[in-house]
Amino acid sequence: MRAVLCGYYGMGNGGDEALLASLLQMLPAHVEPIVLSGSPAETKQQYGVEAVPRKSFPAVIQALQRSDAFIWGGGSLMQDSTSLLNPFYYGGLMLLAQRMGLRTIAWGQGVGPLKRSISRWLAQQTFRHCTAVSVRDSASASLVDSWRVPLTLAPDPVWALEGRSVPGLWDLPAPRVAVALRSHPELTPDRLNLIARALADFQKATQTCILLIPFQPVQDLAIAEAIQPQLPGVSRILALSDPQQLKALFHGVEMTIAMRLHALIMAAAAECRCYAISYDPKVSQLMRDFEMPGATLNALPTSAATLTHIWLELFANGDALNPGQIQATVDRALVHQEVLHSALAPIERL
Incomplete structure (x- = not known):
């Protein structure tokens, strides 16, 4: 199974890279990731995964066509406080993946602020049609729940990220x-x-x-x-x-x-x-x-x-x-892993 991973990746932000590393750590072994990245070559070198340019529409479409799932990979993607374009970029890709029949997962999300009515409408539509939704904080949970969308609430996935020693x-x-x-x-x-x-x-x-x-x-x-x-x-x-x-x-x-x-x-x-x-x-x-x-x-x-x-x-x-x-917080953060394993379970064929 292939899954397109979508987030603010390859943009030089340590927090978003930590979310990507956490997502890759938690993905089921049978899932092959394709990462949408601002720096595909660096992402490929850093994580040993396939990566395509996040702003190349042909490359993104091709990745979706080759995949079975689409994952919003953590962070505050659906918010319009930093840019009105955020909900349209991330929401547009999610809607496209849903129209193409992929399993779609909103994973480890922090939702909002959504100051504009068009942003709120777009967020509501995308979340309503997700295969699975997990959020990282109670405010996001309250908002998504108000849209009558089933969800899982757990601490930010980075709580459970494994570390690697720092020389010197x-x-x-x-x-x-x-x-x-x-x-x-x-x-x-x-x-x-x-x-x-x-x-x-x-x-x-x-x-x-x-x-x-x-x-x-x-x-x-x-x-x-x-x-x-x-x-x-x-x-x-x-x-x-x-x-x-x-x-x-x-x-x-x-x-x-x-x-x-x-x-x-x-x-x-x-x-x-x-x-x-x-x-x-x-x-x-x-x-x-x-x-x-x-x-x-x-x-x-x-x-x-x-x-x-x-x-x-x-x-x-x-x-x-x-x-x-x-340890209790880390254990609860690993619930995001259970969401992935459930939503990406292989389909048994008769």
Whole structure:
């Protein structure tokens, strides 16, 4: 059986690559994946799978014609907050696959925000005709349930991603603190400067090694490069392209300060203390689900000293998830694997 995997793949985003790696890890052995990618050659080299250009309509059509299934592979694909085009690209491919008679799976989805009526209508139509649906958070579940679509709710699949060791990580001085920021209109130069000053004071007080992690270098690297010269102690910028190494990185970290959703998930799964800076409802939802300390980007303290104090308190006295909580969450995340195995079960022929 062949399945076309559709997501924000091959675009240099560590979180979406982690979702692809998780999906490939969970696919049944009898399923041969064809990945729609922004960088097909890199995807093929990284994962050893067939990949075709995601924006080449002839290549995508040919892949669908050769396949038995179509999978939305995790993430917030059906949302119109970053671009109105998202629902039309992903929804259009899903509708096309459904018209072609493929088994269609919305897998590990975070649904919304859907601000426009056309986006909501398109999302509703596509989900209603899926073979199977799994979502990663309760807000998405409530929305899809309101459309009377059967669904499975489980934590983000990246909780269950297997890690791969990072060469040289353990040679860096301990303790280590990871920082994963991303560009956003509300991350103004003043706010970025405040965060940098707070980090510098935090590092002076703790003598920690600061690891700046650009999950999507095209967006995040400039931020890391702006912060690093202001840090008084040892620091490194680690731009890792392997999502399994990204996952394992957090096992060598004591605490994480992050905007990126999957940085927080990976860190929490590694028993890190986490401070979330939320720029999006999906990050706020994670904070609520796991009682994770943090603040929305527009409600950060306006004093660097106050922010430093919050981080010092978390570093000294904060709690990470305990191993039992983590294992329970990983076990629940593996429910996404059960959805795949059920929906992609071979058809027995008489």
